[in-house]
Amino acid sequence: MAQLLTIEDLRIQAKRRVPRMFYDYADSGAWTEGTYRANESDFAGIKLRQRVAVDMTNRTLASTMVGQSVSMPVALAPTGLTGMQHADGEILAARAAAKAGVPFTLSTMSICSIEDVAENSDAPFWFQLYVMKDREFIGRLIDRAKAAGCSALMLTLDLQILGQRHKDIRNGLSAPPKPTLANLINLAMKPRWCMGMLGTKRRSFGNIVGHAKGVGDLSSLSSWTAEQFDPALSWDDVKWIKDRWGGKLILKGILDAEDAELAAQSGADALIVSNHGGRQLDGAVSSIAALPGIVEQVGGRMEVWMDGGIRSGQDVIKAVALGARGVLIGRAFLYGLGAQGEEGVTRCLDIIRKELDITMALCGLRDIQDVDGRILVKGKA
Numbered sequence: 001m002a003q004l005l006t007i008e009d010l011r012i013q014a015k016r017r018v019p020r021m022f023y024d025y026a027d028s029g030a031w032t033e034g035t036y037r038a039n040e041s042d043f044a045g046i047k048l049r050q051r052v053a054v055d056m057t058n059r060t061l062a063s064t065m066v067g068q069s070v071s072m073p074v075a076l077a078p079t080g081l082t083g084m085q086h087a088d089g090e091i092l093a094a095r096a097a098a099k100a101g102v103p104f105t106l107s108t109m110s111i112c113s114i115e116d117v118a119e120n121s122d123a124p125f126w127f128q129l130y131v132m133k134d135r136e137f138i139g140r141l142i143d144r145a146k147a148a149g150c151s152a153l154m155l156t157l158d159l160q161i162l163g164q165r166h167k168d169i170r171n172g173l174s175a176p177p178k179p180t181l182a183n184l185i186n187l188a189m190k191p192r193w194c195m196g197m198l199g200t201k202r203r204s205f206g207n208i209v210g211h212a213k214g215v216g217d218l219s220s221l222s223s224w225t226a227e228q229f230d231p232a233l234s235w236d237d238v239k240w241i242k243d244r245w246g247g248k249l250i251l252k253g254i255l256d257a258e259d260a261e262l263a264a265q266s267g268a269d270a271l272i273v274s275n276h277g278g279r280q281l282d283g284a285v286s287s288i289a290a291l292p293g294i295v296e297q298v299g300g301r302m303e304v305w306m307d308g309g310i311r312s313g314q315d316v317i318k319a320v321a322l323g324a325r326g327v328l329i330g331r332a333f334l335y336g337l338g339a340q341g342e343e344g345v346t347r348c349l350d351i352i353r354k355e356l357d358i359t360m361a362l363c364g365l366r367d368i369q370d371v372d373g374r375i376l377v378k379g380k381a
Contacts (some may be wrong), residue, residue: 004344004351005351006312010336010338010351011335013339013340014334015027017190017192018193019183019186020186021168021186024168024171025165028167030164035283037278039278039288042286042288042289043288043315046321047376049364049375050363054364058366062368063369065270068103069101071101072102073316074353075305075328076105076345078128079330083110085337087193088112088202090117092342093337093345096342103152108130111204113206113207114141114144114145118148118150124150124151127150127153128154131229132228133227133229134228139244144207146247152269153250155241155249156276157251157253158253159253159280160233208224212228249267249270250269251263251268251271252307253272254274254294255290256294257294260297260298264297268302273306286309287309288308295322303326304323306319307328310328310329312355313352313354314356316352316355320371320372321374323372329352
């Protein structure tokens with residue numbers, strides 16, 4: 001087997017092992033996918049200053065995110081259908097994150113339920129919340145996250161309506177997936193994945209089926225989700241959720257300085273500069289391009305993080321240099337999960353950690369908390 005040295009190596013192996021509809025679900029953007037591509041490519045224009053003959057011993061990447069100690073300023077982002085990249089995917093990713101000393105975030109649209117992940121993982125995790133029209137269900141979800149010991153709630157604000165993702169439509173991705181001839185042939189070519197799925201009972205949306213009114217199985221889930229995402233979501237809802245939760249609150253999906261100001265006024269502990277991985281508003285600015293303006297607007301009042309396009313430790317350090325307190329990785333860990341399960345997520349985090357550590361040293365610094373705009377070539381940020 002070829003050595004897995006980069007996130008791209010993991011992506012290539014995941015593409016070979018994961019059924020096309022689920023691989024494409026993870027690795028797609030809205031419409032032309034222009035914003036999805038820009039999230040990655042805009043990092044390349046940011047250049048680093050190489051420093052020499054400075055003490056590079058005793059380096060540390062340790063930091064905090066919303067007061068929680070982390071071994072490096074990286075968390076695993078909430079990703080829907082994680083358990084379809086690999087059987088029991090959310091549990092395996094949570095275990096790998098705990099082992100690496102970084103936070104894991106469970107999506108509302110996960111395959112493994114909140115309770116299942118809590119019972120089968122080794123550390124408190126964060127829970128990501130989508131706002132549905134059924135506020136009673138949302139209240140119960142928040143209460144379940146509390147009962148499971150989740151240490152922070154992440155509220156996603158940029159999915160009130162769903163951006164059109166052409167690959168998903170062409171692949172017939174739905175709940176349950178359409179058993180087209182092309183899909184069945186593709187599944188037959190992924191025996192390792194199929195055997196994993198046959199060996200687990202976790203094949204549905206564990207947080208929803210059996211918990212939401214009228215959703216007893218996958219056949220009723222599709223119509224429920226189509227109707228339930230709430231286009232009327234407002235800052236009043238954010239206040240209600242903050243009060244109901246009562247703990248650390250993170251707001252995900254901020255891309256504009258005016259919205260960042262409203263986020264700061266809401267009393268949330270952190271915001272995530274994010275365009276949903278380029279999966280919502282195609283033609284929007286990349287997350288890394290939006291980051292400096294949002295840090296300037298609210299960075300003194302709340303923690304500012306970012307996600308979108310992180311494929312290396314160098315990307316992490318560039319984001320930190322531009323003011324991010326931390327970053328979230330989504331596709332990068334999904335590639336690892338699809339490639340090799342828990343071991344693949346561990347490999348992903350090891351790759352990012354090593355690249356981050358070496359890059360910080362070659363920029364002349366020993367502590368990630370000292371990283372700022374000094375390491376960037378002026379005019380390239």
